[in-house]
Amino acid sequence: MTENVRLQPGDKAPMFALPDADGNVVKLSDYAGRKVIVYFYPAAMTAGCTKQACDFRDNLAELNGAGLDVIGISPDKPEKLAKFRDRDALTFPLLGDPDKKVLTAWGAFGEKKLYGKVVTGVIRSTFVVDEKGDIEVAQYNVRATGHVAKLRRDLAV
Template sequence: MTDNHRLSPGDTAPEFTLPDADGNDVSLSDYRGRKVIVYFYPAAMTPGCTKQACDFRDNLAELNGAGLDVVGISPDKPAKLATFRERDELTFPLLSDPEKTTLTAWGAFGEKKMYGKTVQGVIRSTFLVDENGKIEVAQYNVRATGHVAKLRRDLSI
């Protein structure tokens, strides 16, 4: 297994076009002119991913008020994302990347430690992309619990 390519502040955010929970294409370029938080999570409806998504949902008004949109990306198929969205009343786009091409391009898929073993998988990661498509913040191996509060502190929101 090799080292994962990691993005850093100042890098151009890799473009993507992925289906949302309803099968509609959403592209990073749709957010040009606005800042967007792009976060990657392993699997819809698991305890940690649910906690993280609900934290984003519960803080969405403040994030939007600060000029930030939120997009979540996982390898889940759109139908599972739709169930997740409905079950937890999620009000921001959830995008499907089953081939993991976007996850890989952003350094959010690869080698990680899990229960003391090295495995290939989704690396829970969060990025802030500026109005011009540049990475402003790149955070890898974030914790599901408390992450949104820490992000808000880091961004002074």
């Protein structure tokens, strides 16, 4: 297995400008001065990704109350993201990265083990970016279920 880029706490968060579910461009710089959770997931409308997105949705008030915004990023196109958002009443931005450039820059796309085989794909990952645009928390290969609760414990939210 080749080594993927791995961001570490203290690294500068790679900038991005990606379309949301409505085709509007959202930039990481839009969140300057605020903390933001940026999480990467493999595909909208799948079981694990739905569970994870709904966990973020269900905990959004507490996260926002602690000064944390949430952004989800996948390789999906805006049309699919809109269906996902509407079907599951998701109330935070879902961004599409079909060419996987942002996923790759964040170390969230590359080789991973799946059922014992090495495959190339999205590595489920979560980051907390601080007010200055630096990585505060970097977690790779997170689980879809229970991840938001663990993140809340880690962040004392």
